[in-house]
Amino acid sequence: MQVVKNIDEVRAQVREWKTQGLTVGLVPTMGYLHDGHASLIDASRRDNDRTVVSVFVNPMQFGPTEDFESYPRDLERDSKLVEVHGGDIIFNPEPYEMYHEGFSSFVDMTVLTQELCGLSRPVHFRGVCTVVSKLFNIVKPDRAYFGKKDAQQLAVIRHMVDDLNMDIEIIGCPIVRESNGLAMSSRNTYLSDAEKKAALVLSKAVFLGMDMVKNGEKNSSVIIGKMKKLIEAEPLARIDYVKIVDSATMQQIPILNRPVLCAMAVYIGSTRLIDNFFTDEIGGGSHGNINA
Numbered sequence: 001m002q003v004v005k006n007i008d009e010v011r012a013q014v015r016e017w018k019t020q021g022l023t024v025g026l027v028p029t030m031g032y033l034h035d036g037h038a039s040l041i042d043a044s045r046r047d048n049d050r051t052v053v054s055v056f057v058n059p060m061q062f063g064p065t066e067d068f069e070s071y072p073r074d075l076e077r078d079s080k081l082v083e084v085h086g087g088d089i090i091f092n093p094e095p096y097e098m099y100h101e102g103f104s105s106f107v108d109m110t111v112l113t114q115e116l117c118g119l120s121r122p123v124h125f126r127g128v129c130t131v132v133s134k135l136f137n138i139v140k141p142d143r144a145y146f147g148k149k150d151a152q153q154l155a156v157i158r159h160m161v162d163d164l165n166m167d168i169e170i171i172g173c174p175i176v177r178e179s180n181g182l183a184m185s186s187r188n189t190y191l192s193d194a195e196k197k198a199a200l201v202l203s204k205a206v207f208l209g210m211d212m213v214k215n216g217e218k219n220s221s222v223i224i225g226k227m228k229k230l231i232e233a234e235p236l237a238r239i240d241y242v243k244i245v246d247s248a249t250m251q252q253i254p255i256l257n258r259p260v261l262c263a264m265a266v267y268i269g270s271t272r273l274i275d276n277f278f279t280d281e282i283g284g285g286s287h288g289n290i291n292a
Helices: 009-021 035-047 075-084 115-118 123-141 151-163 186-190 192-213 218-230
Strands: 002-004 024-029 050-055 089-091 145-149 167-175 237-246 258-269 270-276
Touching: 002 009, 009 024, 009 050, 009 089, 009 123, 024 035, 024 123, 035 050, 035 075, 035 145, 035 167, 050 075, 050 115, 075 089, 075 123, 089 123, 115 123, 115 151, 115 237, 115 258, 123 145, 145 151, 151 167, 151 258, 186 192, 186 218, 186 258, 186 270, 192 218, 192 258, 218 237, 218 258
Parallel strands: 002 089, 024 050, 024 145, 050 089, 145 167
Antiparallel strands: 237 258, 258 270
């Protein structure tokens, strides 16, 4: 496993692999990797001959008051995880390598980015689409792997690939949770012990919503109302949004008459966390018995 900082170097290595007839998977990350990222690397290793993991905290997707400077970084820690899980290259460019002086070309999107996190973070998806497009052009992977925790991001990237006729398969991988139900996130490191306990309200709300759908509730406002009531009972929690949207278009719908995404963003203290569920992925059994 090698760490590559230069675009030309990673391109040369991928070109060599391709001349050998090998397939290449890409796992785009911002680093400070956890078991959720490891599951993406594992999926890529199963599907492809070689795997590139990008570790790049992308300044373009952070707003002026967001946590770009404080976002956790630990390349040595990341390298160990990637090596253990069989990744072949970490692509770890500096910002000036990705955005040269005078950079002024962007990939933008409408409709899908106007709800959920796109509404709360207006510059976010322009930055995501631009950097992911650049990574696709640099690595030229056969497949790329994204976690379903960032459900809107996954939908946006799939739509971008379709709109721009990119020859790449996008693979969405399930949310990985801690034993207490909390969705794994690099930002969990910001949380104090008290905040970690409070953050469990997100997964509790997710499991409540899933059980309501499984028990036949189809009214979005009823589901959202009960989920919000649960979250609002936690003193350290502040809701950014809880919404039910069409899984493909990200537009709000009043009645669950098609596959939908129920997504939320909640501040625990000053840390913004996200969680969600897709109605077409709800299985049997109750989720509400996870002890928090």
